[in-house]
Amino acid sequence: MSKHESTGDRSPASARMSLRGLHERPRAKVLIIGGGINGVGTFRDLALQGVDVALVERGDYCQGASGASSHMIHGGIRYLENGEFRLVKESVTERNRLLRLAPHYVKPLKTTIPIFSTFSGVLAAPLRFLTHKQQGTPRERGAFLIKIGLSLYDSFSRDGGNVPRHEFKGRARALQELPDLNPGVKYTATYFDASVHNPERLTLDVLQDGQKAAFGKDTARAANYVGVTGIGDDGVQLRDELTGETFSFNADVIVNTTGAWVDLTNTALGSPSLFMGGTKGSHIVLDHPALLDACNGSEIFFEHTDGRIVLIYPMGDRVLVGTTDTRADMAEDAICTDEEITYFFDLIKHVFPGITITRESIVYSFAGVRPLPRDDAENPGFVSRDYRIERSERVISGSNVPVLSLVGGKWTTFRALSEHMTNDVLAILGHNRTVSTAKLPIGGGADFPNTGSDEQAWITRHVSGDLDQARVEGLLTRYGTRATEVIAYLTAGEDRVLHSTRELSLREVEFMVRHEQIGHLIDVLIRRTSLAFRGMVTAELVTELAQALAGPLGWDTGRTAQEITHAHEVLQRFHGLPVQSPIS
């Protein structure tokens, strides 16, 4: 994520439908500021209730913390030691729901904890329940403590019915299953959580569900690359981040879901707050077959020597390693540093001492700031992960306007949080809830084939003409069952796959431009596809994709060249990719 990605660009005006919608009617009942998963989730819920809602995001959707997470949809077993039972219970319930409602992106995740001692940490943990503070140096969490935690976790999981209970293994069986593990291991504990494979696309699905709920009306409007910059005599000041143009907007209620930027947004709205105390976390993505094999299909979730909980996580044919937790300075960009990379290599060595990693194996890196509540905990890992909604009032265009600020809010709990936020807004507006999101499938998760053989049958049914098995499988992975809309578009005209990747075609790029609010070339590389995450971006791809976007987006040669340079800069500065000479 990067605030840099969304600023500094003053390229020619684009005829963005989404933006035009806000211009034409510059008011709504509710204005949501921030298009991360929590803002977008609230947008969907309000739109489903028939409320006139508008959302603005100053960068691309899911560009903030939501695009920088560890990709876990989890109950947060470790929050038990903070005494956050409510949060863990809600998280486990939501995890089970998302497995059912968004099966195209949210998949079960086998998780293994290697344990190196039996009793450590048992004394420190209850103290933390009481004081919410880390006492002195972190102590390793021993088998006994982990057993208690996992048993509680299982009891919270019961409603799901589809998540197996945890299992403990002794040293010999553990090493049989994971032979590369540190031989000092005493036990392993294995349990199931969930992972979100494509958080950026899931965010987009949630957004589009909201837009579809108001189909044919203009009561659910959302625009990316539109930021809130302040407040004026005529209302909230919005700025088109692609052109620099500003305009005013009014609403009866404002929802501030700008994550780690919540205080800065409130300051821009003229009512400064001190709610937030974000921490930065980084990750690296490795192309390392030996490490992938060592994980044997399980996320390895463990306590590093400094007491931090870290993960080594196989995702497809890549391995995600994270994460750090340091106090963040919002004036600086969040970037994965050299020091953090050394830390990651060190933690891999701790668990798999026989595996050597070099920097050449890193194909991508990313960092983000967790929108945590302000807290004086010595160890940022123990700051509460729960959320709350703060209400204040602001006089805007002569009226008292309630401003609801979200403090905290994990990916996992976005649906429940959005429900709470929506209920608060409905109470202010005097409306009743008419639709529950608790059982509503999300986007391309609707009717998603739920076994491997059903998936194969779905793919075979959609193979035709130029769309071979691999291409249809790629589309199902990227869009879930929304792939049917994409396939209909692809087959309605002449098409060809790009020369630089077989994963994208010219008409698919055109489909994205029409339906997915592309502001910059980088949006496609990072957030509409996972090409950057998987280390598949080449100079040829950047150039060819820019040329494919230029026609549908009306970019001239100068703008196209600017986009190519911008994409290379973002990939290099924020994602650690080597400098590449743009191909013209």
Ligand SMILES: Cc1cc2nc3c(=O)[nH]c(=O)nc-3n(C[C@H](O)[C@H](O)[C@H](O)COP(=O)(O)OP(=O)(O)OC[C@H]3O[C@@H](n4cnc5c(N)ncnc54)[C@H](O)[C@@H]3O)c2cc1C
């Ligand atoms: C390293 C890391 C690992 C994590 N791992 C997990 C995990 O495994 N599981 C989990 O459940 N959670 C995880 N989280 C937490 C989770 O990602 C976040 O809590 C969640 O994504 C927050 O979403 P949000 O919508 O509230 O904020 P964000 O996603 O940060 O969205 C806020 C948006 O507001 C926009 N914005 C800011 N100012 C303005 C303005 N003035 N005008 C318009 N828009 C503005 C920003 O551009 C941004 O897109 C992790 C977070 C981090 C950083």
